[in-house]
Amino acid sequence: MSGMLLEVNGISVSFDGFKAINNLSFNIGPAELRAIIGPNGAGKTTFMDIVTGKTRPDAGDVIWGDKNISLLKKSESDIARLGIGRKFQKPTVFEDQSVRDNLTMALKNKRGPFDVLFYKSNGPDNEKVESIAGEIGLADHLEQRAGDLSHGQKQWLEIGMLLAQDPQLLLVDEPAAGMTGPERDQTVRLLREMAKTRAVVVVEHDMEFIRNLGCKVTVLHEGSVLAEGSIDHVTENKNVIDVYLGR
Amino acid sequence: MNGPLVKFLLRNPSVMVFMGILALFVVVVTIASEASGYGLISTSFVKTLGKTLCFCLVAIAMDLVWGYCGILSLGHFAFFGLGGYMIGMWLMYARTEIIVERAAAGAELPPTAQEISDAIGNQIFGVVGGSDFPAIWAFADLFWAQAALIVLVPGLLALVFGWLAFRSRVTGVYLSILTQAMTLALALYLFQNDSGLRGNNGLSGLQNLPGLEKVSQDSISLWFFWASAGALALGYLIVKLIVESKLGNVIRGIRDDESRVRFLGYNVEAYKLFVFVLTAIIAAIAGALYYPQAGIINPAELAPIASIYLAVWVAIGGRGRIYGAVIGAAFVSLLSSWFTGGQAPNIPLGFYTVKWVDWWLILLGLSFVFVTLYAPQGMGALIDKLSRKGRAS
Numbered sequence: 001m002s003g004m005l006l007e008v009n010g011i012s013v014s015f016d017g018f019k020a021i022n023n024l025s026f027n028i029g030p031a032e033l034r035a036i037i038g039p040n041g042a043g044k045t046t047f048m049d050i051v052t053g054k055t056r057p058d059a060g061d062v063i064w065g066d067k068n069i070s071l072l073k074k075s076e077s078d079i080a081r082l083g084i085g086r087k088f089q090k091p092t093v094f095e096d097q098s099v100r101d102n103l104t105m106a107l108k109n110k111r112g113p114f115d116v117l118f119y120k121s122n123g124p125d126n127e128k129v130e131s132i133a134g135e136i137g138l139a140d141h142l143e144q145r146a147g148d149l150s151h152g153q154k155q156w157l158e159i160g161m162l163l164a165q166d167p168q169l170l171l172v173d174e175p176a177a178g179m180t181g182p183e184r185d186q187t188v189r190l191l192r193e194m195a196k197t198r199a200v201v202v203v204e205h206d207m208e209f210i211r212n213l214g215c216k217v218t219v220l221h222e223g224s225v226l227a228e229g230s231i232d233h234v235t236e237n238k239n240v241i242d243v244y245l246g247r
Numbered sequence: 248m249n250g251p252l253v254k255f256l257l258r259n260p261s262v263m264v265f266m267g268i269l270a271l272f273v274v275v276v277t278i279a280s281e282a283s284g285y286g287l288i289s290t291s292f293v294k295t296l297g298k299t300l301c302f303c304l305v306a307i308a309m310d311l312v313w314g315y316c317g318i319l320s321l322g323h324f325a326f327f328g329l330g331g332y333m334i335g336m337w338l339m340y341a342r343t344e345i346i347v348e349r350a351a352a353g354a355e356l357p358p359t360a361q362e363i364s365d366a367i368g369n370q371i372f373g374v375v376g377g378s379d380f381p382a383i384w385a386f387a388d389l390f391w392a393q394a395a396l397i398v399l400v401p402g403l404l405a406l407v408f409g410w411l412a413f414r415s416r417v418t419g420v421y422l423s424i425l426t427q428a429m430t431l432a433l434a435l436y437l438f439q440n441d442s443g444l445r446g447n448n449g450l451s452g453l454q455n456l457p458g459l460e461k462v463s464q465d466s467i468s469l470w471f472f473w474a475s476a477g478a479l480a481l482g483y484l485i486v487k488l489i490v491e492s493k494l495g496n497v498i499r500g501i502r503d504d505e506s507r508v509r510f511l512g513y514n515v516e517a518y519k520l521f522v523f524v525l526t527a528i529i530a531a532i533a534g535a536l537y538y539p540q541a542g543i544i545n546p547a548e549l550a551p552i553a554s555i556y557l558a559v560w561v562a563i564g565g566r567g568r569i570y571g572a573v574i575g576a577a578f579v580s581l582l583s584s585w586f587t588g589g590q591a592p593n594i595p596l597g598f599y600t601v602k603w604v605d606w607w608l609i610l611l612g613l614s615f616v617f618v619t620l621y622a623p624q625g626m627g628a629l630i631d632k633l634s635r636k637g638r639a640s
Contacts, residue, residue, distance in 0.1 A: 054506070075514070076506070076510055077511075077512050077513055077515065080509070080510050080511060080512035085510070086510045092504055092507045094496075094499065094500045094503055094504065094507070095503065096499060096503060097496055097499060097500070105493065105496050105497060105500060105511065106511055111512050111513050111514065112514075112517070113494060113518050116492070116493045116494045116497055116513075117489065117492055117493075117494040118492075119492065119493040119494075121493075165511060165512065
């Protein structure tokens, strides 16, 4: 299929006989916002692991971008440099370093050890860091140690780091976990804003959150796609009700 | 031209504080040494201090690789020892060559180059029952070549070892065990007589600089002391520049969350390899300055325990702060030589006499456990606290 940013074709992977992903196929277009839901063990995180190169599938293929690059032979860092960013479930920022350092490290710059050793902070980069900090509401916390931020602020910082990375595809694992009401609203706004210029895939448990995102939803179950469509469409699907919502 | 460096020093006053203390220390020791005429400090103690500075330098390297990058290498003393062997080969060869040539000068028939070479070989390898020069001694007569090997041999070993280990994603305690195996294997190899480096005899007489027999050890000890202090200052500056750069942020990131750094698009293995090789080279240079002051190097120096001591120094001094490594190495190694050198008074308990030669290791082990459990920041944390208090008042 042409015009797609990411094509996942019939991937399967099993761990010790347990089929985490079973012949899973689906596509994501450029500048698309997509939510993935599914009960525990449906393969949501494993799917992200495969796309980002952490896990190798037993079968199938993952094709990326206009040049149809297969991601299966690439390392995690190569894939990240191709333009796939990932946000983890737990906020993982570098707690020992300042907000500014966290963002600067994520900025889209050369990534070789020597490029980085001789890197000099410069006007355009600082402006970019400051504008991202503004977007994620941390403009006043730039010099603060990331470990001293609140849980929600850490989540945003991580999203900010992904913005700095400027990926074409953003995989976001449970962004609203542990957030307060206003923080959730802010996160929804941020994700929708980001999806204007790039593809964003959100894995989330929270139905209300997904409803607010207002995007196409893919329901995973036992490693394959169970249903796909708008939130209202999938919540009315009988299979979905049985395996997920009915509980 | 010096603009960026000056700016860096102004941003990091701790570097200037360190340099100032080091400079003061060098001046005091120089004035108090035998060479200056006052003789308040014996030449052997000048050597001990010079050797301690070398330990501080290798501890800085250990802090960079472990404290900042999170790689608990328990093999960096192998690189230290290899650096010593490399300079030792030249020292031993060049000095033996002078002795042999002087002995031959009186002969009626001038000896051929081959005869001289054989005589040198006999002098050096007679002790292990050989006289032929092994291939690894090919450059022993050229100072600059052998000086380059100080950097190249340990650097290459670190490159190959690190590439194999990091590429296979060996981390944590498994990597530590692997580095222990590396240094043990190297030590066992060097113990063999046909290793080409005189087996368990090692290389000796390294305190004598070829062609400078007339200069007393009082002066030579001071030269090496100065060289060690200079190397330590330079090493401190370079490591500080690295940890304050963006690369410092990346390697701290690797220490705290390796996979996150990977998903940011950094090739973690390349960074680890860079740090591993660089620190191996720093360790080798420290070793090359250390062994001429020690006078002898043998394979026991590369025993696995030596690299563990190195980790203990850095842990007690405080990881992730360069001065912590310096303090730890200086404090623990000097204390260690005091306790094991027999100067420490034994404690008679009536029913049992505590002999420090035996009990020092246990004390060291206990303090390592204590630091790891209750003061993971080490002694450096005290300085942090004092400097923060100073700034607050």
